[in-house]
Amino acid sequence: MSDSATGGGTTADMPVTDEKSRRDFLLISTASVGVVGTALACWPLIHAMNPAADTLALASTEVDLAPVQTGQSITVVWRGKPVFIRRRTADEIKTAEAVPMDKLIDPEADSKRVKKPEWLIMVGVCTHLGCIPLGQRPNDPHGEFGGWFCPCHGSHYDTSGRIRKGPAPKNLEVPPYQFVSDTFIRIG
Amino acid sequence: MAAKSYSNPIVKWIEYRLPIFSFLDHELNEYPTPRNLNYWWNFGSLAGIILVIMIATGIVLAMSYTPHVDYAFESVERIMRDVNYGWLLRYIHTNGGSAFFIVVYIHLFRGMYYGSYKAPRELLWIIGVVILLAMMATAFMGYVLPWGQMSFWAATVITNLFSAVPLVGESIVTWLWGGFSVDNPTLNRFYSLHYLLPFVIFALVFVHLWALHVHKSNNPTGVDIKGPQDTIPFHPYYTIKDTFGLGAFMIVFMFFVFFAPNFFGEPDNYIKANPLVTPAHIVPEWYFLPYYAILRAITFDIWFIPAKLIGVAAMFGSILILLFLPWLDRSKVRSATFRPVYKQVFWVFVVDCIILGWVGANTPDAEFHGIKMLWIGQAATFYYFFHIVILIPLISVFETPRALPDSISQAVTPGGKS
Amino acid sequence: MNAMRKRLGLALAVALALGLAAGATMAAEGGKPPAQTWSFDGLFGTYDRAAAQRGFLVYNTVCAACHSLSLVAYRNLDGIGFKDDAIKAIAAAKEVPDGPNDQGEMFNRPGQPADRFARPFANDNAARAANNGALPPDLSLITKARKGGADYIHALMVGYKEPPTGMQMMEGMQYNAYFPGNQIAMLPPLSEGQVEYADGTKATIPQMAHDVSTFLTWAAEPEMEERKRMGVKVLLFLIVLTAMLYALKRQIWTDVH
Numbered sequence: 011m012s013d014s015a016t017g018g019g020t021t022a023d024m025p026v027t028d029e030k031s032r033r034d035f036l037l038i039s040t041a042s043v044g045v046v047g048t049a050l051a052c053w054p055l056i057h058a059m060n061p062a063a064d065t066l067a068l069a070s071t072e073v074d075l076a077p078v079q080t081g082q083s084i085t086v087v088w089r090g091k092p093v094f095i096r097r098r099t100a101d102e103i104k105t106a107e108a109v110p111m112d113k114l115i116d117p118e119a120d121s122k123r124v125k126k127p128e129w130l131i132m133v134g135v136c137t138h139l140g141c142i143p144l145g146q147r148p149n150d151p152h153g154e155f156g157g158w159f160c161p162c163h164g165s166h167y168d169t170s171g172r173i174r175k176g177p178a179p180k181n182l183e184v185p186p187y188q189f190v191s192d193t194f195i196r197i198g
Numbered sequence: 199m200a201a202k203s204y205s206n207p208i209v210k211w212i213e214y215r216l217p218i219f220s221f222l223d224h225e226l227n228e229y230p231t232p233r234n235l236n237y238w239w240n241f242g243s244l245a246g247i248i249l250v251i252m253i254a255t256g257i258v259l260a261m262s263y264t265p266h267v268d269y270a271f272e273s274v275e276r277i278m279r280d281v282n283y284g285w286l287l288r289y290i291h292t293n294g295g296s297a298f299f300i301v302v303y304i305h306l307f308r309g310m311y312y313g314s315y316k317a318p319r320e321l322l323w324i325i326g327v328v329i330l331l332a333m334m335a336t337a338f339m340g341y342v343l344p345w346g347q348m349s350f351w352a353a354t355v356i357t358n359l360f361s362a363v364p365l366v367g368e369s370i371v372t373w374l375w376g377g378f379s380v381d382n383p384t385l386n387r388f389y390s391l392h393y394l395l396p397f398v399i400f401a402l403v404f405v406h407l408w409a410l411h412v413h414k415s416n417n418p419t420g421v422d423i424k425g426p427q428d429t430i431p432f433h434p435y436y437t438i439k440d441t442f443g444l445g446a447f448m449i450v451f452m453f454f455v456f457f458a459p460n461f462f463g464e465p466d467n468y469i470k471a472n473p474l475v476t477p478a479h480i481v482p483e484w485y486f487l488p489y490y491a492i493l494r495a496i497t498f499d500i501w502f503i504p505a506k507l508i509g510v511a512a513m514f515g516s517i518l519i520l521l522f523l524p525w526l527d528r529s530k531v532r533s534a535t536f537r538p539v540y541k542q543v544f545w546v547f548v549v550d551c552i553i554l555g556w557v558g559a560n561t562p563d564a565e566f567h568g569i570k571m572l573w574i575g576q577a578a579t580f581y582y583f584f585h586i587v588i589l590i591p592l593i594s595v596f597e598t599p600r601a602l603p604d605s606i607s608q609a610v611t612p613g614g615k616s
Numbered sequence: 617m618n619a620m621r622k623r624l625g626l627a628l629a630v631a632l633a634l635g636l637a638a639g640a641t642m643a644a645e646g647g648k649p650p651a652q653t654w655s656f657d658g659l660f661g662t663y664d665r666a667a668a669q670r671g672f673l674v675y676n677t678v679c680a681a682c683h684s685l686s687l688v689a690y691r692n693l694d695g696i697g698f699k700d701d702a703i704k705a706i707a708a709a710k711e712v713p714d715g716p717n718d719q720g721e722m723f724n725r726p727g728q729p730a731d732r733f734a735r736p737f738a739n740d741n742a743a744r745a746a747n748n749g750a751l752p753p754d755l756s757l758i759t760k761a762r763k764g765g766a767d768y769i770h771a772l773m774v775g776y777k778e779p780p781t782g783m784q785m786m787e788g789m790q791y792n793a794y795f796p797g798n799q800i801a802m803l804p805p806l807s808e809g810q811v812e813y814a815d816g817t818k819a820t821i822p823q824m825a826h827d828v829s830t831f832l833t834w835a836a837e838p839e840m841e842e843r844k845r846m847g848v849k850v851l852l853f854l855i856v857l858t859a860m861l862y863a864l865k866r867q868i869w870t871d872v873h
Contacts, residue, residue, distance in 0.1 A: 456847025
């Protein structure tokens with residue numbers, strides 16, 4: 011047959027161009043289909059590491075604001091983190107709105123941080139290195155600006171949750187939320 | 199040794215420091231393989247690919263599994279219901295276990311039929327049996343992890359067997375359990391070992407392939423490779439044949455994963471483990487049924503040795519005896535193709551193994567047309583050992599084999615020599 | 617040729633063994649449940665939404681008094697066609713445990729979609745105490761945990777009969793033709809017209825049995841529709857790819873054959 015002493019099959023006897031291009035086409039198309047299939051097969055392994063359905067179900071937290079009195083702060087958990095909700099007094103709102111932008115480490119107007127000025131909603135995690143600032147309870151230290159004080163490295167936040175003094179670079183984060191009704195919010 | 203030189207500068211740089219490219223060229227590309235291998239030779243590479251699939255799915259499953267008796271069952275259901283594609287990974291993993299054993303059993307029977315265990319491949323065969331034992335340990339422990347009724351009770355029954363060991367039996371069992379019964383310590387250590395063993399198997403497979411590459415593959419004629427006219431390079435011939443075989447296998451495998459995912463399983467394992475309620479029938483997974491039948495076949499004491507100990511010894515012995523096959527079979531002829539008596543008897547052996555599996559699935563007191571399952575099991579167990587220890591040696595000595603072809607190429611070339 | 621015949625004989629032996637395996641074990645089982653036609657049968661089966669929703673009503677009204685469904689969350693009900701508002705209402709109608717509160721006490725609160733189905737009893741012991749020592753099993757996986765699956769559950773529901781003459785029933789047990797051992801602690805759960813179906817379907821016992829079995833199959837296998845859909849695509853892809861691989865193999869091997 012076609013074998014020579016050097017062993018292995020040879021393609022010496024085929025009409026060159028036709029056979030070769032036919033084989034090339036078959037090889038390339040099969041290889042492409044195979045590669046696509048392998049990639050598709052790998053996707054479940056990767057996507058399985060993304061948040062599962064039960065985790066996503068807890069991606070939103072609903073909070074009833076009706077029981078919160080003026081001047082009262084509550085803490086709720088959202089996506090594993092504390093969220094500070096404060097029903098601000100008129101004084102606190104006025105103080106927050108009166109601060110000029112050039113006095114702020116992270117300039118941001120109070121009106122940009124709230125949807126209703128009475129309700130301040132922010133993630134209670136210090137933007138420095140992640141400790142939870144004090145100030146939710148009446149007897150807690152509130153720092154020099156009447157808001158929150160982080161005991162870890164001495165960051166002071168004002169009545170709008172903005173960083174005023176200390177090592178934190180950014181204001182306390184405002185999470186995405188919406189008012190489902192006047193007294194009911196959905197965070198996330 | 200091919201002194202191949204590469205043109206690509208990056209390849210050259212790596213090759214000079216770690217000759218991985220010439221290694222792969224030699225072992226995977228040019229590697230001479232008999233030209234006449236049939237499809238029974240696909241099952242080795244198939245087993246290797248299934249091992250990779252099991253490890254990949256297992257690692258991702260392990261990210262969501264909780265190995266605590268109070269959470270294990272629910273964590274598996276969380277995987278099935280909440281984890282993205284969790285159901286798919288879980289079904290691939292459980293059915294992959296069954297697939298792994300089907301493929302490995304066929305691979306093993308291929309070796310028995312064609313004499314692949316004979317010199318100079320005895321060590322290759324022995325490593326294979328060790329891999330089988332490691333697979334069984336891995337599968338056994340893996341099955342405990344979902345913490346269903348069968349998980350718990352199979353673990354209880356099998357670990358209790360070690361109490362049959364004289365003198366130290368009870369201590370061994372307590373040591374295995376980490377307590378006074380199968381409980382949380384047991385589950386946790388099974389999880390640890392179940393994660394570990396597949397990598398041990400991976401290393402054993404590497405040694406298995408290393409041993410294979412020394413003397414190359416056997417072939418359906420059992421005749422040694424005499425020269426290059428008998429072989430073809432592994433690539434592209436066997437790479438494409440193995441890939442095609444993989445495709446065909448995947449069709450069957452994926453059919454079970456998507457359309458009959460619980461076919462090989464037991465409904466009882468969807469009930470959370472209850473140490474106070476024993477299921478009506480404790481049955482292991484199908485790939486353990488023959489050994490289960492052998493274990494339960496020994497119901498009588500011999501002299502001072504209790505039946506339980508003999509049963510355990512017979513069960514492990516049925517696999518360990520395979521290690522001696524290269525020396526029990528004294529035939530100079532490898533392949534059953536040229537051994538007319540051995541060939542017939544081989545199929546009887548296969549049927550016997552299937553019968554043992556069937557017996558293992560039934561309760562010992564069940565009856566088949568008036569014959570007690572226990573008796574069938576005892577007969578089948580007797581034949582199993584009789585075949586390996588008596589028949590194979592006798593046949594190998596007294597059989598007149600058929601005339602062997604001069605060479606592989608002579609066997610495959612119609613009408614004459616090459 | 618001889619090898620071929622032997623292989624055929626082998627295949628026959630396997631078929632025989634598998635066929636007989638079923639027959640030889642039937643000792644203490646109940647009768648074999650008759651096969652029903654289910655909307656989810658076959659390669660292209662789906663869950664009949666209407667039947668599953670009716671089945672949910674049966675579960676919620678009749679079964680939930682004793683049987684938990686603790687692996688299913690209220691939010692999962694969108695899988696059988698319930699909308700967000702309906703799900704919220706269904707969840708809020710039940711109370712789930714939560715806590716501890718600031719006083720350190722556990723308390724109950726209305727359910728939310730993210731919660732799993734409320735259990736009728738706090739734990740297994742409470743369940744047994746309320747049921748003469750018998751434990752009503754959780755139904756989340758019941759169709760996968762019983763041989764015969766949905767057919768068995770259906771048969772069980774309609775299988776209550778008078779015990780055959782001469783059979784001694786144990787105290788407090790009911791005769792059921794399909795329960796293993798034929799003696800079941802559960803009283804016949806379904807009765808004619810027990811629930812009022814919103815879609816006007818008549819609530820006969822076989823109808824309710826059919827609907828609740830559909831619902832429970834969904835509860836055990838919510839992924840089934842996606843699984844079968846994906847399966848069809850995967851298998852078609854593999855058949856095409858394998859055919860191409862075979863063609864390529866034949867081509868590459870022409871010079872060897």
